[in-house]
Amino acid sequence: EVQLVQSGAEVKKPGESLKISCQGFGYRFANSWIGWVRQMPGKGLEWMGIIYPGDSDTKYSPSFQGQVTMSADKSITTAYLQWSGLRASDTAIYYCARVYSSGGARYFDLWGRGTPVTVSS
Amino acid sequence: QSVLTQPPSVSGAPGQRVTISCTGSSSNIGAGSDVNWYQQLPGTAPKLLFYGDNYRPSGVPDRFSGSRSGSSASLAIAGLQAEDEATYYCQSYDSSPSGWVFGGGTKLTVL
Numbered sequence A: 001e002v003q004l005v006q007s008g009a010e011v012k013k014p015g016e017s018l019k020i021s022c023q024g025f026g027y028r029f030a031n032s033w034i035g036w037v038r039q040m041p042g043k044g045l046e047w048m049g050i051i052y053p054g055d056s057d058t059k060y061s062p063s064f065q066g067q068v069t070m071s072a073d074k075s076i077t078t079a080y081l082q083w084s085g086l087r088a089s090d091t092a093i094y095y096c097a098r099v100y101s102s103g104g105a106r107y108f109d110l111w112g113r114g115t116p117v118t119v120s121s
Numbered sequence B: 001q002s003v004l005t006q007p008p009s010v011s012g013a014p015g016q017r018v019t020i021s022c023t024g025s026s027s028n029i030g031a032g033s034d035v036n037w038y039q040q041l042p043g044t045a046p047k048l049l050f051y052g053d054n055y056r057p058s059g060v061p062d063r064f065s066g067s068r069s070g071s072s073a074s075l076a077i078a079g080l081q082a083e084d085e086a087t088y089y090c091q092s093y094d095s096s097p098s099g100w101v102f103g104g105g106t107k108l109t110v111l
Helices: none
Strands: A003-006 A010-012 A018-025 A034-039 A045-052 A057-060 A069-073 A078-083 A092-102 A105-111 A115-119 B009-012 B018-023 B036-040 B047-050 B064-069 B072-077 B086-095 B098-102 B106-110
Touching: A003 A092, A003 A105, A010 A018, A018 A034, A018 A092, A018 A115, A034 A078, A045 A069, A045 A092, A045 B098, A078 A092, A105 B036, A105 B047, A105 B086, B009 B018, B018 B086, B018 B106, B047 B064, B072 B086
Parallel strands: A010 A115, B009 B106
Antiparallel strands: A003 A018, A018 A078, A034 A045, A034 A092, A045 A057, A069 A078, A092 A105, A092 A115, B018 B072, B036 B047, B036 B086, B064 B072, B086 B098, B086 B106
């Protein structure tokens, strides 16, 4: 089955580091960009960035540049999103999604279920 | 403040038709970037509903349709059903600064 499986919910304290994962199944993981999307409690979707697992090329949203780091390991079909110093404002659900890109078309055609992250002292 | 502007909420009775607007600018929709729509049912992940202005993924009923004009786009839902109650997001690509952009989301209530 074609799917993206995300790691489980996390509860962290401010200042701690965190790395969440997104594993792809059923398709050529290395050949499709993976995007990360944040959804803060009760709010809308925010694009964070995309990564190409084939060569780990990345493109960050200006809003998230320097705040998070995306990485990928194509050998285990997994993409990662990490923080080095969490803040309470990082509390959100983080979704990974596969990018379909062809010509002018760019959209997320497959989504993971999301990883809830809670940052609280 | 989202780059793409959507009404916060719309509502309609079962069987009615509703439309959800998505207004962008000359650096995204107005520049010809595709508009895509996602449906997020309560407590679940978003799902691709409509892409490339006028295409539905398999499994999406033809009650859903899309259109665009200038720097705006619209999603229309005909024959409203209770299961359509969800939040709908438009998405496009912006050239300045380059990247993906979402609308703020529109919550659809089926009365």
